Amino acid sequence: MKKLLLLVLFLPIVIAKAQTSTVHIIPQPVDVKQRPGTFLLTKATVVAYAQPESRTVAEMLATKLSTPTGYTFTAKPSKLTTPGTIQLSLNSLPNAQLGNEGYTVDVSPKVIKIAANKPAGLFYGMQTLLQLFPKEMASTSLAKSSWTAPCVRITDYPRFGWRGVMLDVSRHFFSKEDVMRYIDEIAQLKYNTFHWHLTDDQGWRIEIKSLPRLTQVGAWRVPRIGKIGQLAPPKAGEAPTDGGFYTQEDIKEVVRYAQERNVTIVPEIDVPGHSMAAIAAYPELSCTKDTNTRVNAGSNFSEWYGNGKFKMFIDNTLNPSDEHVYAFLDKVFTEVAALFPNPYIHAGGDECYKGYWENDPGCKALMQKMNMKHSEELQSYFMKRVEQILKAKGKKLIGWDEILEGGIAPEATVMSWRGIKGGIEAAKLGHEVVMTPNQYAYIDYMQSDPTVEPPIYSTLRLKTCYNYEPVPDSVDAKLILGGQANLWTEAVSTLSHAEYMTYPRCWALADVYWSPKESKNWEGFIPRMETQFERADLAGINYARSAYDPIVTTTLKGNKLVASMDTEIPGLDVFYTIDDSVPGRYANKYGTPIEIPEGPITLRVITYRAGKPIGRMLTLKRDDLRKRAK
Structure with a gap:
């Protein structure tokens, strides 16, 4: 009983x-x-x-x-x-x-x-x-x-009011249908903001009827295949056939589609830097007024020195001392404001090279007139003028955290991307902030080991996304509107690849931006993610399984090279070989760090669950392991 x-x-x-x-x-x-x-x-x-x-x-x-x-x-x-x-x-x-x-x-x-x-x-x-x-x-x-x-x-109910995903359609053009499908996918995850990066050096994607050359010229570049930054510049007489743009009717259709799904579209017109496509159409907007400027097809046009310092070989900045530039922007923003019925227009403001400004007579005269001591103040002057243009059209300025440099526009909202420092600074000045730091929210970064992922600047693993906390301890939480993921498309040319980069990282960030901070639990997220894998398979949505891949780190202990192995997902078995055989469940099972012997050694590592392979195999030569040693 x-x-x-x-x-x-x-x-x-x-x-x-x-x-x-x-x-x-x-x-x-x-x-x-x-x-x-x-x-x-x-x-x-x-x-x-x-x-x-x-x-x-x-x-x-x-x-x-x-x-x-x-x-x-x-x-x-x-x-x-x-x-x-x-x-x-x-x-x-x-x-x-x-x-x-x-x-x-x-x-x-x-x-x-x-x-x-x-x-x-x-x-x-x-x-x-x-x-x-x-x-x-x-x-x-x-x-x-x-x-x-x-x-x-x-x-x-949501934790944050701003839950966004940015898609860059300038570096590679995505059709109207692709954009609507992407919006539908993120809306299912309760994201409510679609940040549409519409202009950059590689293409101007929005029709401005009063400035037809922006799309006649700025939307097209010569075709190139390969890694951006390493491609050949345009050749004399080569036809610019790669590209595309959205008509204003296309824009209206996408906006309606998004509104039905509770998604606000925030358009970005990236100025004063990242403007090569606009300058190719209207060279007089730049300091150099170089009529040979073309929409960049992926060639190397800059040199980076670290700590954000760089030099541009081609002038891709609008001239802040030329009143014609502000007349141009007034036309652009008049038409953009009419198309997007939301409070914000993103005006970029990032990675603006000021070397051409510093050598320009008009800019020098403006600096003297305004008693400016540094060229960063020219950008501040520019962004404040842009804010006034937008304000006259009933819109709020939002920009990347570089808009803090030289003095922020009075009512601007800051999107903090270079870590969280800019967001903290803006919030302490009383400005609203959208947190999107690259080390947590840049989903164009690699998801796994560089040997199995398309190489790009850095790595952002799924668990790192999931563990992100958008509100720094030192600021008023009310000023943190929320956050978003950013997908730059220098290395992403198809919707399928965009989905692969977006999911499952945007599943993790959906928890970050919607769910209570107290409910976050990495082990609890795994079964929800794996169920989402099955749903995505049936929905025809691509995604990455990189979280199952092994993680290999190395250290030097005297003259000894020692390899440690780990996994993001708990409960996986790690098997490895160093004898040129292919590892499987009968190979060496990892338990403690191993010494990598001298000589032409290759470490091969794979993960298993319940006796079956689940992650991709990593193949790492000793020299490569030595280079990654800390």
Whole structure:
């Protein structure tokens, strides 16, 4: 009898644990309470919306549910919650805890209720509900599954108001369709800001009708394949056929698409540096006025010395002393402001080379007139003029943290990318900040060992992303609007590659920007990530499995070279060889650091889980191991 009583008492705990293992939601909700039972989706299920403002989300949900199940759902106006109903409704009395983007999802065996204060919250509640159903719900074609959702009560709301992802479409052009697909993907993860980097040295991507040469000339470059910075410059007579741009009608379509998914688009027009494409179209905008300037195709046009110091071989900066430049910018921002109905326009401000300014008579005269002592003050003057242009159009200036140099514009918002220092400085000056430090949020960086990843400047592993904390201890948390991931595309030319660089790192950062700080747990994130892998497979979304790869570090202990091996994901076995054989589960199993003998030695390392290979094999020669020794 005692044993039976213990079994009865123990059984609910087992059931609860089993159900918990199936609730794998990204980002992690604030509160999930599980209950016995499931809701079964059938062809008789009704998708209902209680208010007209809920209709758009209800129609989206009906479409999402119809595609993989094969059932034909349509959204219907109804306040009734009869059995078999999925109802979306706006709270008649706003719930202060939920704010504008929070929601509740209540799943019982008979009814599912999604409630929120605003349609944005319903949209995010829908995303959570879809993740409660089996992974096959993510399929883009007819699939087979039980179509059940566990009974839960979820209360959820975001930690930060700015949850962004930046896509650079200047270095490589992405079609309108690709951009909309990318927006749809990040919206499913509850990101609400799409930072669209539209102009740079390698291309001007937005139609400005009053300045047609910006796209006639600035959107096109000579075709080149290879690593940017190492490609040949244009040859005489070579046709600029590589590129593209978005018409204003394209922009309007993308903006509407994003708005339906609760995504605000922040356009970036990068000035005064990074302006080679604009100068190729209108050479008179620069100090040198070089009519031979072309849109850069990936050739080396700069030399970097460290600590942010560099020299440009080609003038890619707008002339801050020329009033025609500000007339040009007024035309650009007039049209940009009309296309994007959000408060911000990003004006860049980063990596502006001032050498050409320092030698320009007009700039020297302006410095003397304004009693400037350093050329950084010229950029401050420029950005303050830009702020006034934007303010006249009802927009706020946001820029990279270089806009602090020489004196920040009075009402500017700072995007801190060179670590967190600029963000701290801006916040202490009373400015709002978006935290996007390169060592935590630059998703163009390698995800694993340089021997198995396309090489680029640095490495950013998934666990590092996940462990990021956007609010420094020394600042007022209210001034940290949030953060974002940045995908620069110097080495990324296709949407598939963009997805590979974005996921799973943007799954990790979704937790960082949405979920409570207290709920972060790396080991708990792993099963949610692995469920997301399965959903992505069915949705046709590319992603990286780099987190399974082994990590090899080396040290010198006297004359001895010692290799240590580790993994990001706990519970993996690491096997290695140094005898030129291929490692497998019968090879040496790593336990403690090993000495790498002298001679032509090659270390090969691979990870296994449950007796099967799971990570990529690293092949490292002794000389390479010696170079990475600390």
